[in-house]
Amino acid sequence: MSRRGIPRKGRWTFAAGCAALVLSVTAPAALGSTPSATRDFGPTPGPVRISREQIAKEVRPEEVKALGRARAENLARDRIGLRAVDRGYPQPMRNRSLKEHTDSQTATNAAFDPATSGKFAQYIDSPDYGDHVALLPTGKVLLFSFEAVEDSPNKETAPTEVIGRDNAGRAYVWTPPENGTGTGTFKAVPPPVLNMDDGTDEPRPAPIFCAGHSYLPNGMVGIFGGNLGGNHGTGAHLALVFDPWTETWHQQKDMAEGRWYPSVVTGADGRQFITSGHGDIGWGKLSQSIERFPAKNTAVSYDPSATPVDQALDKWPVKAEYSTDYPHLFSLRDGRIYGFGRTYNEQYVFDPQTETEQPLRDRPGGGMRNYGSAVALPNNTPGNGPDSVLILGGDRNDPKTYKFSGGRWTEDSARAFGRTQDDTLIFPDGRLFTVNGGYDIRNYGNGDYNPNADDKWRQTEIRGFDGTWRTGPSQRLPRGYHSNAVILPDGRIMITGDELQEIANNKDIKSGNNGTIEIFEPPYLHQGGERPGLRTVPDGPIGYDTDFQIDTTNSRLARKVVLMAPITSTHSVDTSQRRIELRINARAGNTLDLQSPQSVKDAPPGYYLLYVLDDRGVPSIGRWVQLRPGA
Helix, strand or coil: CCCCCCCCHHHHHHHHHHHHHHHHHHCCCCCCCCCCCCCCCCCCCCCCCCCHHHHHHHCCHHHHHHHCHHHHHHHHHHHHHHHHHCCCCCHHHHHHHHHHHHHHHHHHHCCCCHHHHCEEEEEEEECCCCCEEEECCCCCEEEEEECCCCCCCCCCCCCCCCCCCCCCEEEEEEECCCCCCCCCEEEECCCCEECCCCCCCCCEECCCCCCEEEECCCCCEEEECCECCCCCCCEECCEEEEECCCCEEEECCCCCCCEECCEEEECCCCCEEEECCECCCCCCCECCEEEEECCCCCCCCCCCCCCCCCCCCEEEEEECCCCCCCCEEEECCCCCEEEECCECCCEEEEECCCCEEEECCCCCCCCECCCCCEEEECCCCCCCCCCEEEECCCCCCCCCEEEEECCEEEEECCCCCCCECCEEEECCCCCEEEECCECECCECCCCECECCCCHHHHEEEEECCCCCEEEEEECCCCCCCCEEEEECCCCCEEEEECHHHHHHCCCCCCCCCCEEEEEEECHHHHCCCCCCCEEECCCCCECCCCEEEEEECCHHHCCEEEEECCCEEECCECCCCCEEEEEEEEEECCEEEEECCCCCCCCCCEEEEEEEECCCCCECCCEEEEECCCC
8 A cells, every 4th residue: 555665864854854953842842751742733832742652552663674773762752742733634725626627627628529539528526536447247336445544635545554453345336327327326335344453352354455366257246355454564364255246245264465556357267366465564574375265176157146154275285476466367268377577577378277387588678667557458369369468557767668579578659658557448340548647656746745736647547449549638646556447337447546536535425435436438439420239149158158138229330349357456456457358150130140159268157248339449348157067
């Protein structure tokens, strides 16, 4: 959630100077045996008394190691003093910021034609930050994050280092509004209350923020890891399943290792491949083992009515030796799992059949790309799943993109500018869409924890059929770290996340609405004329490499039929997204006879949205189908 290493000397010198000034004005800091600090916020500033016990509790071991005991104690005293006189972030500033963003978005977007660039249509208040999202096969969206410990964007909002009951998760299910009107509805679905292994004996809703997640073949969402608190973020052993049909959580056996910022992908066998994440002793000591859910001796369930409970995980015999968290994972059409680390020379492929690992060629460009997007590129052959991956963001200074295909890297078309914390989606028509992005973690170009951002971070981009990127309309808020985007069944895009920006632009910070959702209508929704209609799809599961039928309102309009895997994402990582074109075998009236994907390697088992597209690339409203081996 937040990475707090040893701060730069200049930053701490400034902070210490401010604190010293505040303390000298209000009262000298008392270093005697005062039992506790006292605060008086009456008309006249009262004393700020700081005890040695408070300082001992506040001192950070890494500062003692780097700066010496005396300097570390001064910094601890400064932090205590600043907290004592801090009055927070004023509501009028939030209001002015939101108005500026709203007005500038309107002015900027007047120059864009919705038919070619799309349109931002709605701005919706949300009770959750949306740091994690998952489109459910019910058409609803699961959002989850954390209970905040601060409401100022100049501070860390998340309970990253908090031990005990205040380090808690939260979750909501959002039902999107229909026909582009209203705000939809939100239902609280808090994670299960657990007594975490942190020595406090303080049960609380499971702290699942900064976990990893992917879909089970029965449409449920597996969530693995989370935050235990302490030492800049310690990994939790949590393994949970969210059932979208009953909207309930179910606890599984704990993972063998704690994981904070892990990656998870569903393989061709329907099992979850879990790796990376900061481990049991805190930030920087990553878990390099590979865990599998469910364990090899447990059958994979394809039944949406059979919720796994208390199922075990097991380990592969090899490791995934990533030195940075949240690697991009993709299950490609050879059945293997490709893992693209953020460090250039940490690229690997994993074989679930043999449980082996081997290195891939280094990514071009060198260095480390921070959190940035990646997508499994659509395969142009009907029935075939993806065999190539495009690595996009992660470097604010480098707009280049890199394609991995056939074991080799090539440089692909560049975007308008480099950005980190971005999200890239595959449209049903096959084009790519980038939204969100920033300068760095909690930084928009004007220093850490300063929400003021260059307006370019708000600009979207679309990669056309010719492979060229073009800039598009601007979103209302800049959204970087913890931002997300999801394609909804009706083809609109839900954009959410980045709690720093959401609280900096909250029109009423006391309202209980902590987050926001923006709705983007892609250009295919602004072509005019009739949209393809989709009346029926199979009620039961569909097998592989088999024919099945769908009914349309006008088969003449149907030029292509595609399957789109739903999106579950966080930290610019989405391991599920893929687009597969289906072969049309025959047409009879308004009925289309289709051929399903060739194998589980092309499309891992689970739920997909089926779209019919016309010759302009305009999609129907998507309908859910389930792919299941042996059906």
